[in-house]
Amino acid sequence: MQASRSGFELAAEWVRATAEAIEACSCSDGCPSCVQSPKCGNRNSPLSKQGR
Numbered sequence: 399m400q401a402s403r404s405g406f407e408l409a410a411e412w413v414r415a416t417a418e419a420i421e422a423c424s425c426s427d428g429c430p431s432c433v434q435s436p437k438c439g440n441r442n443s444p445l446s447k448q449g450r
């Protein structure tokens with residue numbers, strides 16, 4: 399069986415998907431709908447659009 403993908407690779411993929419979601423949003427500074435996902439589990443720690 400092939401080794402599963404590394405955590406780094408999965409994290410990079412998650413970051414890329416998040417960045418795409420933020421870019422797709424029409425806001426300029428980030429809003430709850432793009433920087434906070436109800437599925438991410440850390441809703442009290444909003445991400446920064448400047449941080450990517």
Ligand SMILES: [Zn+2]
Nearest residue numbers: 423425429432
């Ligand atoms: Zn937004």
